[in-house]
Amino acid sequence: MPPSGTEVPSFSVISGEQVSRVLHGQEKQIVELVDYAYRVHGVGDTVNPPSYFLKFEDRPSARIIALPASVGGEVGVDGIKWISSFPENIESGLPRASAVLILNDRDTGYPFACMESSIISAVRTAASAALAADWLTRERGRPKRVGFIGTGLIARYIHTYLAGTGWEFDEIGIHDLSNEYAAGFENHLKDAGGTGRTVLHDSAESLIRNSDLVVFATVAGTPHVTSPAWFAHNPVVLHVSLRDLGPEVIKASSNFVDDVEHVLKANTSVHLVEQEVGNRYFINGTLHNVMTGMVKIPRDRPVVFSPFGLGVLDLTVAKHVYDELAASDGLHTVDGFFHELSRHGKK
Numbered sequence: 001m002p003p004s005g006t007e008v009p010s011f012s013v014i015s016g017e018q019v020s021r022v023l024h025g026q027e028k029q030i031v032e033l034v035d036y037a038y039r040v041h042g043v044g045d046t047v048n049p050p051s052y053f054l055k056f057e058d059r060p061s062a063r064i065i066a067l068p069a070s071v072g073g074e075v076g077v078d079g080i081k082w083i084s085s086f087p088e089n090i091e092s093g094l095p096r097a098s099a100v101l102i103l104n105d106r107d108t109g110y111p112f113a114c115m116e117s118s119i120i121s122a123v124r125t126a127a128s129a130a131l132a133a134d135w136l137t138r139e140r141g142r143p144k145r146v147g148f149i150g151t152g153l154i155a156r157y158i159h160t161y162l163a164g165t166g167w168e169f170d171e172i173g174i175h176d177l178s179n180e181y182a183a184g185f186e187n188h189l190k191d192a193g194g195t196g197r198t199v200l201h202d203s204a205e206s207l208i209r210n211s212d213l214v215v216f217a218t219v220a221g222t223p224h225v226t227s228p229a230w231f232a233h234n235p236v237v238l239h240v241s242l243r244d245l246g247p248e249v250i251k252a253s254s255n256f257v258d259d260v261e262h263v264l265k266a267n268t269s270v271h272l273v274e275q276e277v278g279n280r281y282f283i284n285g286t287l288h289n290v291m292t293g294m295v296k297i298p299r300d301r302p303v304v305f306s307p308f309g310l311g312v313l314d315l316t317v318a319k320h321v322y323d324e325l326a327a328s329d330g331l332h333t334v335d336g337f338f339h340e341l342s343r344h345g346k347k
Helices: 017-025 027-042 087-092 118-137 153-164 179-190 205-211 248-252 269-277 287-291 310-326
Strands: 012-014 052-056 064-070 077-087 097-104 112-117 145-149 171-175 195-199 213-216 236-239 252-257 283-286 303-306
Touching: 017 112, 017 118, 017 310, 027 118, 027 153, 027 287, 027 310, 052 118, 064 310, 077 087, 077 252, 077 310, 097 118, 097 310, 112 118, 118 153, 118 213, 118 236, 118 303, 118 310, 145 153, 145 205, 153 179, 153 236, 153 287, 171 179, 171 205, 248 269, 252 287, 283 287
Parallel strands: 012 112, 145 171, 145 213, 171 195, 213 236, 236 303, 252 283, 252 303
Antiparallel strands: 052 064, 064 077, 077 097, 097 112
């Protein structure tokens, strides 16, 4: 349990297998948790500093990111996620991202758990996307054709969370630069069951023009979709990978983000627009603004959601995993992890 008062702090290590087991089948509950985290963040009861990027001159495509955060409300936890992105891993069959997360007690500052966090990161990303898809289409009607550009782990989780929160599609479009990855994702969808015939598209243009809900889940570092004409049918776009859309597309759309200050950095597509036009007026609001009725979603323009990804979401999901394991006596505690607990040494 987290430390309190004068108790000797305990420290637990939580594996990816445990995280996966706790979160399996909890799509609706996790989306509700993410909804709550956005609301706590929206009223200022969080601390979410800028992410810190560790980059390497000899490995320019790789990076490791630190996301420190603090969540108030009923969650009540501090902590940090340390997540790496090494795109070349994919060539050897490893996932691109790996991560750990530390939870700290709010009263003493002691860390009380370390857990595998690539699953937590994928889950909070997928839950955020599903939540945004819900809110951004409430006045427009639910899309019946969804298209995925990029078919890795994040795409898989987003589909799982859409399906797990009641979405049904007549058609699921698939596009990836790798035909092998696209076919693998199609096989996954067929194995997962559910509704919707699958369609493989040989270009991003074809997929976008034939989708009412577009999901970008790529590893693109610079924009590769630059024609506003592809979006003339005004789809809702979940721009999860943040750097796929050219400034022309962003400027022709209604734009919503998770946090304005966080997303306008690191040369995301919206950051490129800010640098070009010198202002932020092209951003229509945050998801919290939509959830609280402060802004309305237009029907006559494409709607793009660009979530930078907030550490407060990771901590909220991670604390839920910890609490579930603690309640079921499933924590693996490391005895004696904290050794120097007396100011003047042991007696």
